[in-house]
Amino acid sequence: MLIFHSLRLARSSMPARSQLPRSALTALATRTRGLASAAEPYDVVIVGGGPGGYPAAIKAGQMGMKVACIEKRGRLGGTCLNVGCIPSKALLHSSHLYEEAAHGWGPHGISADNVKIDLAKLMSHKDKTVTGLTGGIEGLFKKYKVDYFKGTGEIVGAGSVKCHPMDGGAAQTLTAKNIVIATGSEPAKLNGVPVDEKTIVTSTGCLELTSIPKTLVVVGGGVIGLEMGSVWRRLGADVTVVEFLDGIGARPPSASLDCAAHAHSDGTNTHTHTHIEPSQCLPSLCRARLSPDARAVAPVAPVGGPMDKEMAKTMERIFKKQGMKFKLKTKVNSAEVLPGGGARLHLDSVAGDKPETLDADIVLVSTGRVPNTVGLGLDKIGVKVNKRGQVEIDDHFATNVPGIYAIGDVVRGPMLAHKAEEEGIAIIEQIAGKGGHVNYDTIPGVIYTHPEVATVGKTEEELIKAGIEYKKGTFPFMANSRARANADTDGLVKMLACAKTDRVLGIHIIASNAGEMIAEGVLAMEYGASAEDIGRTCHAHPTMSEAFKEAAMATYDKPIHF
């Protein structure tokens, strides 16, 4: 890889890498870009242009690598931009505006008669948002000289990827020093429930409905089900959520991180990293600064699993107040589309003693997502895939075949766009010999309903299970002046800190702006903050964020306003 030889040569005659500013490294890398010619293999070929693949491609281009990205959808941005995060958030925002105008302005003395929905226009706003953003990524590819291939990628061997063009032309073989699999995920199927994307739909079909259903049954009370259920409830549908578990809001699925922790000494303390080499230990991330008690918590449980129970119960109450119905501890045995329209579900209690049927105009199946490896040729070249269909990787995203890496939804960890993006950047930095790193202990998760639910770190149940002594501070938005002024008081901030060290271990927020507010918590946890660090940080008044500070104060002392 010419670029890296150049970097290595440069290293011997220049100040140590750590002494070079980041911009100088980038400039150095960019200068060497010209050495690669079209006949040479790519430094990296990325299969999949979603939030894992496209930032990886851009990063590689920015670092001067010769890079190609193969995407079979015909549009960049993956699930997230095309049929996931972005279109769902457009519908959530539009439907929230409608609900506010129709029912939410009363406390402010404002009423609007005859508030109407133009569903076609609402959908067109969503579509325009998607087109604009996906087109924007194509622009960035051009800017950073990423070769974009529209087609299906098939890995035919280490260092060789065949692209089968979308337009049906002859396949083209790309040679590559490194291959990154970023093929994402697709909706999971439910046995006995035949999806036709018209009456029985996945999230993809649910984003495209052409009329507002009178009744919608959501199978699965996780993030996607609650978000899509909220959209159509706000627009007028009678929504029932059927959930197998005893509670709602399962956090994004996460396989075991399966990473062998290794210990090393930095001269002050022996400590454990799960994802980085000792040589790449960054002082800002190093748990050695923290007491052994606080450190021991981090690797206990991966992100994912059930939501904090107190928050899940609170949200269930709020959703019920909004008119959503729930059938918990209920399983769906089968479903069929009815000849006269709509669908019938055959349900039973989990215990199997209450069989019943439930009819709906539309059924949304949102029972999770599965990794997407179909047609990639992994079996032929011997890349290991685990029981859950995930490509197996080590702590550095490497598969068992040298030179082939994998990131994003197709590997272990929470199925989230920002997790995929972090991994996309990290793998490119690692290929470039830099210390790319993802801290899986501080990946936030958000449900974008109203109010929103945001979480980072451990739940109370996880701490109890791990036998960690903790302190808990909560602060309700009912006691927050800005929330009162906004007449938007549903929710609370809950903070969990180590009883011995006061290090923050988990933050859970229900608030209209929880998805933005959690960033403060993520940053605090990334820097190993204590609850007192947050409680003594000045927050502007009057803001919802003051509740964040007061929850921190409640953790080690008392809040002022409650």
Ligand SMILES: Cc1cc2nc3c(=O)[nH]c(=O)nc-3n(C[C@H](O)[C@H](O)[C@H](O)COP(=O)(O)OP(=O)(O)OC[C@H]3O[C@@H](n4cnc5c(N)ncnc54)[C@H](O)[C@@H]3O)c2cc1C
């Ligand atoms: C309705 C919905 C809402 C969501 N909301 C959020 C949210 O608010 N926040 C959040 O963080 N996450 C959200 N997610 C999850 C998020 O979309 C995914 O975690 C994220 O897109 C994963 O990124 P990825 O790059 O790993 O995979 P993907 O986004 O799935 O991208 C993979 C790409 O690879 C392409 N591909 C697959 N196989 C091949 C092949 N052989 N050759 C070429 N191309 C191939 C696919 O066409 C796809 O475009 C949501 C998902 C859904 C469905």
